Amino acid sequence: MDLNALVAAIKRQEEALVFDRFDMETAWQIGSTLRSWAETGFMPVVIDISLFNRRLFFAALPGSVPDNEEWVRRKRNVVQRYHQSSYRFGRDLAAKNDTMTNRYGLPQADYAEHGGAFPITLSGTGVIGAIVVSGLPQEEDHMLIVRALCDVLGHEFAHFSLQG
Secondary structure: OOHHHHHHHHHHHHHHOOEOOOOHHHHHHHHHHHHHHHHHOOOOOEEEEEEOOEEEEEEEOOOOOHHHHHHHHHHHHHHHHHOOOHHHHHHHHHHOOOOHHHHHOOOOOOOOOOOOEEEEEEOOOEEEEEEEEEOOOHHHHHHHHHHHHHHHHOOOHHHHOOOO
8 A cells, every 4th residue: 555545544544433422431441452452462562541631541561661651652742733643644744755853843752753643533522632552563553543443433443454
């Protein structure tokens, strides 16, 4: 899949994976699902679910490192600033043969143009937070979140594949 098609596919995921309501119980359900899958698959990840003013769920699994928390923060900053997944943000820049520092003047110390942060979008309101996974290759971080959102929202995961 070329980068422009990938960006379009990620955008479709973001437009479809929207909540009618989102609360602490929803965050717990998604976070617990992600944690369970990560444990079963021996994935060395950090999982963070936050509204932009409050953390609702956090887990650091065996094999993850303190730097994963920094990646979580930097990826979340992309979602907060641009209201799109960090994976789409990064792949869109790559399609344009550009970087976030060049295009937007964003410092690498505070923003990461790598996959693994997905917007929490509330129907009728917009983006209110982010679900972030760090520790796997960027597409795997991203797709783990998409899989959990499909599970919780009742969508068929196969419809959200990024494979051409």
